[in-house]
Amino acid sequence: MLDDKLKSRLNFCTALPSLPAVAVKIIELANDPDADIGAACQYISLDPVLSAKLLKTANAPLYKSRRVATNIRQAVSILGTHSVIVIALSFTLANSLMKNPGSNNRSVFSNDIFWRRSITSALACRALGEKLSLSFLDDLFLAGLIQEIGILAFSAIVPEEYNRIYSSISDHDLLLKTEREIFGSGHDELGYALLQKWHIPDYIALSCIASHSQPGPKDLGPTLQSCVAVSRYLADYLLFPQDNEKLASLTKAARDWLGIDDNDTLVDVIKLMETGLKSVEELFDIKIHNSSEAADIMATAKELLMMHNLARAKELEEKSQRDGLTGAHNRIYFDETLRREFHLSAQYNLPLTIAIIDLDHFKQVNDTHGHLAGDSLLVTVVSTIYEQIRQDDTLSRYGGEEFALILPGTTLAASRNLISRLKDAIAAIEFKLDDHYTIHITASIGVASNNEGTPSFKAPLDMVKAADSALYAAKHAGRNRIIEWNP
Numbered sequence: 001m002l003d004d005k006l007k008s009r010l011n012f013c014t015a016l017p018s019l020p021a022v023a024v025k026i027i028e029l030a031n032d033p034d035a036d037i038g039a040a041c042q043y044i045s046l047d048p049v050l051s052a053k054l055l056k057t058a059n060a061p062l063y064k065s066r067r068v069a070t071n072i073r074q075a076v077s078i079l080g081t082h083s084v085i086v087i088a089l090s091f092t093l094a095n096s097l098m099k100n101p102g103s104n105n106r107s108v109f110s111n112d113i114f115w116r117r118s119i120t121s122a123l124a125c126r127a128l129g130e131k132l133s134l135s136f137l138d139d140l141f142l143a144g145l146i147q148e149i150g151i152l153a154f155s156a157i158v159p160e161e162y163n164r165i166y167s168s169i170s171d172h173d174l175l176l177k178t179e180r181e182i183f184g185s186g187h188d189e190l191g192y193a194l195l196q197k198w199h200i201p202d203y204i205a206l207s208c209i210a211s212h213s214q215p216g217p218k219d220l221g222p223t224l225q226s227c228v229a230v231s232r233y234l235a236d237y238l239l240f241p242q243d244n245e246k247l248a249s250l251t252k253a254a255r256d257w258l259g260i261d262d263n264d265t266l267v268d269v270i271k272l273m274e275t276g277l278k279s280v281e282e283l284f285d286i287k288i289h290n291s292s293e294a295a296d297i298m299a300t301a302k303e304l305l306m307m308h309n310l311a312r313a314k315e316l317e318e319k320s321q322r323d324g325l326t327g328a329h330n331r332i333y334f335d336e337t338l339r340r341e342f343h344l345s346a347q348y349n350l351p352l353t354i355a356i357i358d359l360d361h362f363k364q365v366n367d368t369h370g371h372l373a374g375d376s377l378l379v380t381v382v383s384t385i386y387e388q389i390r391q392d393d394t395l396s397r398y399g400g401e402e403f404a405l406i407l408p409g410t411t412l413a414a415s416r417n418l419i420s421r422l423k424d425a426i427a428a429i430e431f432k433l434d435d436h437y438t439i440h441i442t443a444s445i446g447v448a449s450n451n452e453g454t455p456s457f458k459a460p461l462d463m464v465k466a467a468d469s470a471l472y473a474a475k476h477a478g479r480n481r482i483i484e485w486n487p
Helices: 004-011 021-030 037-045 048-058 072-079 081-099 111-131 137-146 149-157 159-168 172-183 187-197 202-210 224-239 244-258 263-284 291-320 331-348 362-369 371-388 412-427 460-476
Strands: 352-359 394-397 402-408 443-450 482-484
Touching: 004 149, 004 187, 021 037, 021 081, 037 048, 037 072, 037 081, 048 072, 048 081, 048 263, 072 081, 081 111, 081 137, 081 263, 111 137, 111 224, 111 263, 137 202, 137 224, 149 159, 149 187, 159 172, 172 187, 172 224, 187 202, 202 224, 224 244, 224 263, 244 263, 331 352, 331 394, 331 402, 331 443, 331 460, 352 371, 352 412, 352 460, 362 371, 371 394, 371 402, 371 412, 402 412, 412 443, 412 482, 443 460, 460 482
Parallel strands: 443 482
Antiparallel strands: 352 402, 352 443, 394 402
């Protein structure tokens, strides 16, 4: 949830540019399930530059059309009404924000680098969708383009504080973690609030914030949010191919989000990007790479094949850290992670919060409906928790129906909304059995926090004992509640 101070600053920020009238109209069309070809053509024709770009798009190699479009109606006919609206929205948003970036500290925040990365992400997202045979390619392009819009918003509303951080951190995940530690929220949450303010279609805005959370089950197949998540790592790698860490982050993200451990697939995606690169550069009037760089990148991309065995080894390591039933991390991983985070908390005086989550009356579920039903319910609960927590949080199965959550860099106050939302989400589960009987479950949660102005815990085990004590109090007080440990 977005920090209240940031939300207020965003609402009253004058540094971010207002969307042009044509963008507002196109957003209205994008939110209208009954939008027709006539309305789309009418509004697009009001902007000569946008009309020219759409014609160019319809005739670009990216769309592989056998027909040539000479007017807007023909372009709509080739691309489809929905695609035209989404493409037009991509152009108008980028054009407005690239010309009026909103940052008043240009010496630190590079608008050119931000948009090179954003447009590369958009191209990567679309190429991933094409390789994975998805049908919503233009939605992928738009979501990839605006997924990091919160960075632009941060630079506009808290320029001096934020730009110092942004200029010193090149790793996306570390940047997100640092934002949460310092500002109480990350650029994913701030970007989502901005997209809501602009009335960007919910399914696009939600995919942008969800792509910064935990990867979902891969047996459901590739989704909008999973492609968006991988696209930013692919963009980082293509912009900085000499950085080995970018390559490692890409292969891990592709495996975690899309189940891709075949590096031939990634090479094919990069080849698709190379095909569309020139068209996208011309359409957005920006240069991503010169010709010699593009050739070098392709050569480097082939080296991904050599990483195949390493990717396999990492996958096996990951499996050894997971609970075989639920997919949450196991007890050993929890102990190791808490030990590391506790050390960082003590060394740098950073906040650290943990929560022990126990499912109420779970034994009755097993006794009444059998262990298979109980196991399936546990999997559902874990999936529900993952939908609520952030990418840098750690969920582990602590015991039978008991789970432990580590929230690094998070104060007790900052954790309350997340943990409360998590408890409510578990209570909202309606688990249906084959006989159409529905099981409802609740959870009791004990919370403990380190470096909260009180004497720090001496060891990680002391934190666990404190959270466990708070959990016992929650059970004793009637269950389905959250109790915070207080010395």
